Amino acid sequence: MSIRQPTVEHSTIDMRQVLGLGTPKAIDLWLDVVTDLPDRAHELAALSKAELARLGQLLDNANGVELLESVDHQLAAQALRAMDPMVAASLIDALDTDHAADILRELKEPKREALLMLLPLERAKVLRSLLSWPEDSAAAHMVPETLTVRPDMTVSEAVASVRDHASGLRSDSRTTAYVYVTDADSHLLGVVAFRALVLANRVQRVSDLMTDDLIVVSPLTDKELAAQTLMSHNLMAVPVVDGDNRLLGILAEDEAIDIAEEEATEDAERQGGSAPLEVPYLRASPWLLWRKRVVWLLVLFAAEAYTGTVLRAFSEEMEAVVALAFFIPLLIGTGGNTGTQIATTLVRAMATGQVRFRDMPAVLAKELSTGVLVGITMASAAVVRAWTLGVGPEVTVTVSLSVAAIVLWSSLVAAFLPPVLKKLRADPAIVSGPMIATIVDGTGLMIYFMIAHMTLSQLQGL
Amino acid sequence: MSIRQPTVEHSTIDMRQVLGLGTPKAIDLWLDVVTDLPDRAHELAALSKAELARLGQLLDNANGVELLESVDHQLAAQALRAMDPMVAASLIDALDTDHAADILRELKEPKREALLMLLPLERAKVLRSLLSWPEDSAAAHMVPETLTVRPDMTVSEAVASVRDHASGLRSDSRTTAYVYVTDADSHLLGVVAFRALVLANRVQRVSDLMTDDLIVVSPLTDKELAAQTLMSHNLMAVPVVDGDNRLLGILAEDEAIDIAEEEATEDAERQGGSAPLEVPYLRASPWLLWRKRVVWLLVLFAAEAYTGTVLRAFSEEMEAVVALAFFIPLLIGTGGNTGTQIATTLVRAMATGQVRFRDMPAVLAKELSTGVLVGITMASAAVVRAWTLGVGPEVTVTVSLSVAAIVLWSSLVAAFLPPVLKKLRADPAIVSGPMIATIVDGTGLMIYFMIAHMTLSQLQGL
Numbered sequence: 053m054s055i056r057q058p059t060v061e062h063s064t065i066d067m068r069q070v071l072g073l074g075t076p077k078a079i080d081l082w083l084d085v086v087t088d089l090p091d092r093a094h095e096l097a098a099l100s101k102a103e104l105a106r107l108g109q110l111l112d113n114a115n116g117v118e119l120l121e122s123v124d125h126q127l128a129a130q131a132l133r134a135m136d137p138m139v140a141a142s143l144i145d146a147l148d149t150d151h152a153a154d155i156l157r158e159l160k161e162p163k164r165e166a167l168l169m170l171l172p173l174e175r176a177k178v179l180r181s182l183l184s185w186p187e188d189s190a191a192a193h194m195v196p197e198t199l200t201v202r203p204d205m206t207v208s209e210a211v212a213s214v215r216d217h218a219s220g221l222r223s224d225s226r227t228t229a230y231v232y233v234t235d236a237d238s239h240l241l242g243v244v245a246f247r248a249l250v251l252a253n254r255v256q257r258v259s260d261l262m263t264d265d266l267i268v269v270s271p272l273t274d275k276e277l278a279a280q281t282l283m284s285h286n287l288m289a290v291p292v293v294d295g296d297n298r299l300l301g302i303l304a305e306d307e308a309i310d311i312a313e314e315e316a317t318e319d320a321e322r323q324g325g326s327a328p329l330e331v332p333y334l335r336a337s338p339w340l341l342w343r344k345r346v347v348w349l350l351v352l353f354a355a356e357a358y359t360g361t362v363l364r365a366f367s368e369e370m371e372a373v374v375a376l377a378f379f380i381p382l383l384i385g386t387g388g389n390t391g392t393q394i395a396t397t398l399v400r401a402m403a404t405g406q407v408r409f410r411d412m413p414a415v416l417a418k419e420l421s422t423g424v425l426v427g428i429t430m431a432s433a434a435v436v437r438a439w440t441l442g443v444g445p446e447v448t449v450t451v452s453l454s455v456a457a458i459v460l461w462s463s464l465v466a467a468f469l470p471p472v473l474k475k476l477r478a479d480p481a482i483v484s485g486p487m488i489a490t491i492v493d494g495t496g497l498m499i500y501f502m503i504a505h506m507t508l509s510q511l512q513g514l
Numbered sequence: 515m516s517i518r519q520p521t522v523e524h525s526t527i528d529m530r531q532v533l534g535l536g537t538p539k540a541i542d543l544w545l546d547v548v549t550d551l552p553d554r555a556h557e558l559a560a561l562s563k564a565e566l567a568r569l570g571q572l573l574d575n576a577n578g579v580e581l582l583e584s585v586d587h588q589l590a591a592q593a594l595r596a597m598d599p600m601v602a603a604s605l606i607d608a609l610d611t612d613h614a615a616d617i618l619r620e621l622k623e624p625k626r627e628a629l630l631m632l633l634p635l636e637r638a639k640v641l642r643s644l645l646s647w648p649e650d651s652a653a654a655h656m657v658p659e660t661l662t663v664r665p666d667m668t669v670s671e672a673v674a675s676v677r678d679h680a681s682g683l684r685s686d687s688r689t690t691a692y693v694y695v696t697d698a699d700s701h702l703l704g705v706v707a708f709r710a711l712v713l714a715n716r717v718q719r720v721s722d723l724m725t726d727d728l729i730v731v732s733p734l735t736d737k738e739l740a741a742q743t744l745m746s747h748n749l750m751a752v753p754v755v756d757g758d759n760r761l762l763g764i765l766a767e768d769e770a771i772d773i774a775e776e777e778a779t780e781d782a783e784r785q786g787g788s789a790p791l792e793v794p795y796l797r798a799s800p801w802l803l804w805r806k807r808v809v810w811l812l813v814l815f816a817a818e819a820y821t822g823t824v825l826r827a828f829s830e831e832m833e834a835v836v837a838l839a840f841f842i843p844l845l846i847g848t849g850g851n852t853g854t855q856i857a858t859t860l861v862r863a864m865a866t867g868q869v870r871f872r873d874m875p876a877v878l879a880k881e882l883s884t885g886v887l888v889g890i891t892m893a894s895a896a897v898v899r900a901w902t903l904g905v906g907p908e909v910t911v912t913v914s915l916s917v918a919a920i921v922l923w924s925s926l927v928a929a930f931l932p933p934v935l936k937k938l939r940a941d942p943a944i945v946s947g948p949m950i951a952t953i954v955d956g957t958g959l960m961i962y963f964m965i966a967h968m969t970l971s972q973l974q975g976l
Contacts, residue, residue: 218709218713247708250677251676267549283775284551288750309745309767309774316778317862320785324859326855333860334873337880338887341880346888349848349855349891353844361903363839363843370832370836377829377839378821378825378826378829380825380839380842381959382815390807392787392946393807393948394786397786398795401794406795422800426808426811429812437815437819485786486851486854489851490851
């Protein structure tokens with residue numbers, strides 16, 4: 053037997069060798085040796101079209117499914133595209149329905165339609181129906197095949213019925229953790245764990261065993277909300293029902309995990325002030341990275357350009373007291389840092405459902421109190437710093453008052469924006485550190501020079 | 515039946531009313547009506563010690579488990595602390611072992627030990643053993659109870675054996691998705707899906723049915739790596755085996771999800787330049803927020819203070835060409851933004867296992883190429899901006915050359931630091947946007963004034 057530990061091991065066979073050996077056994081061996089999924093993706097991504105086509109000839113349904121499921125959908129689609137259409141169709145047919153749909157979604161027409169045409173009619177119909185739901189809906193990611201029993205069945209009848217139907221289902225135990233109880237019209241009545249069914253007394257009725265207190269989602273529920281629902285309730289699947297409470301399918305736990313991971317990655321990228329890559333990082337070209345990043349950089353540059361106008365307006369002040377300029381990066385940097393801390397914490401708390409718009413008063417109160425504490429601390433640090441730069445007592449007072457005011461202002465902006473964006477149905481994750489920093493830079497400088505005007509005797513005449 | 519949709523509904527009963535009604539039925543009703551988990555946590559967190567103690571008296575094992583599992587471990591522990599010890603012990607006893615250990619871990623001695631003393635001896639022993647593993651190990655989060663069968667059993671013997679043992683297990687279907695095949699000495703030989711067992715021909719041997727190609731983890735495997743392993747292989751559980759390949763328990767999928775979610779939250783907080791809160795945001799006091807944030811703020815302030823020294827060193831230059839000061843926030847802001855984009859994308863790619871230290875040459879090559887493209891773009895934008903500020907051609911050249919140089923420098927720093935920290939076994943997530951911005955601020959200014967010296971005729975004498 054082979055026990056595989058998730059450690060970094062030196063693979064002794066690579067995909068090129070496998071293709072050279074040219075037997076399906078070599079693929080099995082490769083899958084056994086290269087257990088690290090990023091490694092698999094790496095090697096697969098490095099193959100040419102011709103090599104991918106050869107690979108297709110070596111795949112049977114078992115190792116083909118394992119290979120395709122261990123890489124991202126995009127790469128799987130790319131591999132399928134290069135293969136003989138009959139081989140590709142047979143692999144698609146062997147995949148679980150939700151995974152097959154995820155991969156087909158990455159294929160453009162007419163390639164997608166060409167593959168669907170090669171599938172058994174019934175199978176193609178099911179996949180087309182999944183593909184017709186909006187990509188961000190729960191229904192687009194569900195497994196349409198479910199195991200159902202009737203409430204008036206005895207346990208032994210139900211087990212027999214499950215046994216009959218399960219052999220026809222392609223999905224593995226993902227779809228059989230729960231057996232759903234429906235009436236003849238597919239209306240969802242309850243759920244019973246497959247385990248409970250098997251372990252129960254054989255003459256009991258299903259209706260006595262089932263739970264009728266169900267968490268369900270609608271087909272158009274946002275996929276992230278549906279995934280969050282499944283995960284926060286520790287469920288293995290969540291049923292998708294239509295407006296009449298008819299069972300359409302289930303969202304499985306592994307699909308929910310994929311959805312949540314993808315969303316967390318997109319949020320992280322947005323939070324860093326970039327558009328989501330939508331491609332694994334190592335496969336993103338410099339041109340793609342440039343395109344995803346430069347839009348926000350230019351927007352922020354344009355917004356930040358305003359600081360030049362502010363500084364030009366106050367150039368007389370800087371010429372009078374050049375020491376004022378020394379503190380510009382320090383003041384706006386501290387303001388940006390404070391705001392970034394708050395915005396990232398808050399955006400994450402909102403993404404996990406911990407904080408909602410209605411919590412906004414509590415958030416503002418909390419952040420303003422914290423802002424006062426942080427402001428006092430940073431003002432003290434500023435006194436020390438100004439003293440060591442030897443800029444005299446007046447500038448020291450100006451700088452420390454300014455840092456406190458800027459911290460408070462930045463706290464307010466960072467606590468205010470994410471919930472408001474959420475309310476406006478925008479993604480709060482676009483409130484990135486860079487965005488907060490940019491907002492605080494220009495406005496922070498205005499605060500600084502206004503305070504300088506009030507506190508510095510040299511500036512009284514200006 | 516009650517079908518619960520995850521929508522925001524107006525609850526018609528709150529926890530205080532429930533306590534006033536004073537019957538266990540009221541708790542059941544509350545659990546039915548308040549389906550939103552953050553709402554439950556909110557209401558529970560608002561209760562006084564005396565109220566929590568009263569709540570304990572209304573809980574039976576069923577609704578008690580549902581209530582405790584729907585809030586975070588810390589809050590669950592807080593509630594248990596206020597309750598009668600006998601009630602608390604009975605609830606702990608009713609919880610799945612991994613969940614019980616998670617909650618007990620939040621209790622300090624002697625309270626934890628006092629609760630353990632009240633549990634059945636065998637149960638306390640199992641929990642103590644879980645609690646003795648390091649908190650960040652896979653073993654600390656496993657379910658020690660597993661269903662095992664022998665390879666030479668027939669399917670019907672195996673089902674009978676599972677049926678016998680499953681009734682003794684407290685965990686629900688979480689532990690029965692897979693049945694593990696072991697020898698008499700607990701050595702792990704293979705796995706068979708519970709479903710496959712039930713649906714198979716009754717006279718087949720378990721050994722013909724089982725998969726011996728297993729993904730396992732060691733007890734001391736980092737919990738995040740173990741969770742990542744489970745999730746990326748789409749498993750419902752991953753077995754934890756000791757050095758002799760003896761089965762110690764399994765890490766269940768819902769526990770893996772919790773571990774991954776918690777880690778993603780900590781990473782997001784670190785990336786925002788703050789220490790992880792370790793408490794749900796809404797329950798964090800301003801003092802706690804201050805403590806978690808101020809350390810990094812002061813470190814960054816101290817590092818940023820260096821910009822003052824740089825600017826003082828170049829004060830003659832600024833007095834000669836005051837227009838140079840106008841561009842300081844714009845230049846260092848753009849440098850910080852570029853670096854933040856790269857660092858957040860890279861840290862996330864490393865957290866999900868897509869990028870490893872050995873990919874560093876590829877990362878550096880990719881980011882430097884992208885840096886050149888971004889640098890050219892931003893330099894063009896800088897020409898436009900300098901022109902509109904009317905600072906003359908020489909300063910315009912200085913500014914646009916500087917922005918390109920700073921973008922490239924920032925790209926290098928941001929692409930270099932996360933993998934290097936990973937190699938040094940530090941968490942790459944501490945390379946926050948604020949940290950990159952701070953590094954680039956001081957060094958970026960030096961680049962700016964050096965370029966100014968080379969390009970500005972007024973500065974030739976200085």
